[in-house]
Structure formats: C-alpha cells, structure tokens
Amino acid sequence: MCAVAIVIGNCWAITGATIRLAIYNGGSPGFIYEFIVAGILYLFITVSLAEMASAIPTAGGVYHWASVTPGRKMGRIIGFFAGYWNAFAYSFGASSLAVVGSEGLVGLYSLTHPELEPQRWHIFVSYIIIIWLCCFTLLFGNRLLPSINYALMVLVIGGWFVTLIVVGVMSAQGGRSHASSDFVWKTWENNTGYTKNGLVFVLGMLNGSFAIGTPDCTTHMAEEIKKPERNIPKAMLIQMTSSFLTTLIYLIVLFYAISDFDAVLSSTSEFLLSEIYNQATGSTSGAIGLSVLVLVPILGSVMGSMLTASRVFWSLARDNAMPFPRTFSHVSTRWKNPFAAVLFMGCFSTVMGCIYLGSAIAFEAFVGSFVVLTTLSYLAALLPFLFSGRKSVPPGPFFVRGVAGFVVSGVSCAFMAVWLVFYCFPYVYPVSAQDMNYSCLIAGGLTLLIGVVWVVVRGVYEAPPVVLKGE
Secondary structure, eight states: OHHHHHHHHOHHHHHHHTGGGTTTEEHHHHHHHHHHHHHHHHHHHHHHHHHHHHHSOOTTTHHHHHHHTTOHHHHHHHHHHHHHHHHHHHHHHHHHHHHHHHHHHHHHHHHHOTTOOOOHHHHHHHHHHHHHHHHHHHHHOGGGHHHHHHHHHHHHHHHHHHHHHHHHHHTTSTTOOOOOHHHHHTOOEEOSSOSOHHHHHHHHHHHHHHHHOOTTGGGGGGGGSSSHHHHHHHHHHHHHHHHHHHHHHHHHHHHHTOSOHHHHHHOOOSSTHHHHHHHHHSOHHHHHHHHHHHHHHHHHHHHHHHHHHHHHHHHHHHTTOSSSHHHHHOOOTTTSSOHHHHHHHHHHHHHHHHHHHHOHHHHHHHHTTHHHHHHHHHHHHHHHHHHTTSOSSOOOSSOOOHHHHHHHHHHHHHHHHHHHHHTTSOSSSSOOTTTOOOHHHHHHHHHHHHHHHHHHHTTTOOOOOOOOTTO
C-alpha cells in the first residue's frame, strides 16, 4: 500500500511536470509558499479521511463513507453523488497525467529533432499508447502489480534523489551559477493579470492541491490487503508526509538551478521542465535524462489513477448504482480483478483523448475539474460527520479524540468549503475563452448528469450496507 500510495501520489514528479501552470502565480517564492500552505491544509484532510478509512475500510472509500455519515435517509443520495464525483475525478486525473506524459515525450523528441514542429496529433498518439499500455497492465497483469509498484516506488524515490544531486551539482559548473536566494525566496512574480497579490497566492494554491490532493487513493484497495483498518491510514499518512517533504526539497533545488527565468517563461516547449533542466545541466542529454526520471513515474501515476477510478466504479456497480451493474460489478475469476470496470476506464480515457484531439480547451475544461470534484466528494463525507458531533461513525483503530478531533475536522471542512470557490476562479485576468476556468461548469454539468442516473437507478440502487453502533 505504501508503494501504491507513493506511486499514485508521486507529488514531486507531477509538480515538476506541471510547473508551467504554477510559475505565473508568484514565481519561485509564490510556488514554494503556496505549496507549503496547501500541503499543511491537505494534511488535515488526510487525517480526517484516515479516520473514515480506519472506521469503514472499503473499496468504495469516500462513496461508502458519504453514504453513512449523513444518516440512513440522506446518506443514500449523498453517497451516490459522492461516489460519482470521486470516480470522475480520478478518471480526469488519469487523462490529465497521460497528456502531461505525452507532452513530455514529444517535447523530449523535439530536443533532439529541432526541425520538428510538434502537432496535437503527435501528443494524441502518445496519449493513446500510454492509456492502453496502462489499461492492459491492469487487465492482464494484476498479479504483477505489487512488483510493478515496488519498482515504480524505487524509481520515484531514487529519481528524486538522483535529480537533487545532478541538478544541485551541475547547475554550479561550467560557468553556470545558481539563482540568488532573493529570487528563490523573495522576488514575487505576478504574471496572472490580477492586481491583488493575496488573491494570486490563494489561486496559486490550486497547483499544489492538484499535485498533492489524492489522499484517498489507497483507500479503494482496502478489500485487497490485510488489516486495512490499520494499514490504510498508515499508507495515507506516509504518502502525504513523503509527498510534502520530497516536493518541497525538490522545488527549492529546482528554483536555485534557474539562471534565466525569462527564458523559462518564454519557452515554447510543451514540457517546460526540460528548459529548466537544460539550464541546470547545460546539456540536452542531461535534460533528457532528468526528464525521463520524471516521465516514467508519471506513467505509474496514470495507471494508479485508472486503478483507483475503476475500483470506485466497481463499488458503485455492485450496489446497482450504474447501468449494467452485473457486468461492471463482476470480478474475473481468471484475472482476479473487476475486468469490465478496468476496460471501461480505458474506453473512457480514449474518449477524453479524442476530446483533446478536437479541442485542447475543452479537454482542459474537463480535467481541470479534478480538484473541485475530489473536494466535493470529501466534503460529502466529512461535513456530515462534523455536524453529527463526530458521532455518526464508530471510531476505528485510528481516531483523533477530544477537542483535537474537532479541530482537525473543522479545519478540513472550512478549508475545502472556502477554497472550493477559489478553485473556480479564472486562471488569469482579463479573461478570455481560452483562459477561462470551466471547472464549475463541468462539475455542475456532471452533477446534473449524475442526477439523471440517480432518477434511472434509484429504484434498484442499494446503498452500501454498514452496521453502526447502537443499531
């Protein structure tokens, strides 16, 4: 579970690969401080979710908990929506990371073939290869997944360590110099168009939330390990603390390696990290080698996100919450997995790739709703638990007692409720159709679609069974 958590979370690599999205919100100091605040607040969320995972360890995760904490009557519909929000979030997360990986591969090819002008179809082809490579691995390599996750975990940790050494040493050789401490810690760069730096800071936390915001990913494997009520919370806390520390150290070393920030901002590369690595090493080969250490673990994160989403869809199907429930809830006796649910994820991701091929703006609108959808699903489970006086679920082995428990739950819910609004703000100002943040539109549209599904299946839908204390 620790390997799965670290591979899916893979925060330092995801942060580096998506750095283009973050450097406009305050530059180096903005990125670092925004990530620190986001990481601390997500630690509160992780502890809150870990309490649920310890009390009710189930593959449904948030879907199951949100069906319980509001009580029998309201929990039936709230859990239904929470399950779909969570499943769609990880589906979009897998598609987003697959595009990031595809852009990285095409960008690295361009480094050695400067005459090539990357086209969207190049990225689409790479995307389809990545998606179905991951899908086939999940379909036919279930017995190999522990070994694959161990290997990827070693690569995530080892790649981080190698990157720190290479970037830290080579950025000060060959006439190159480190960036100044003022640049890393003090020089604020607001390139968003917003005039209020406080607002820029708050909006910039979205980038850290995207990278570190998967604290529940291991909970969906609870029915496939021993003693999940104890081991899942451990894996969750190890994932979040390791993600936070490795990413923070990585960002500091990375920003010290930048010698020309304007060149980074003006770079036309699809994979901006390669430009930073090129400055750090002074070598195209060095940039390619370090980029590979980022891209390969990201492929593991794609596979992990698909795995997580498939388990949530499977959990929904076995409660008759999906069309064709018998098909999607079936566990293959040969391959030892929910075969149809995993195959559905491959098809869903392929459709998302077709959307990307037709319109990158439309694709970004869908995948940009990842944080909004996960936040909604977490709130659906945690807010009713707080309103019940933290009594609607009997404590598991991991439980924060007394006033400290109320503080943890209160901070978690307050942060998510307030920042849910900011996550829907436009990325830059003034706003154009291309730069608009469509997260609220996508989340709202999906919620309406889920409502239609609810109307269709509510007569046969069976909420997750659970026996509560006193019943």
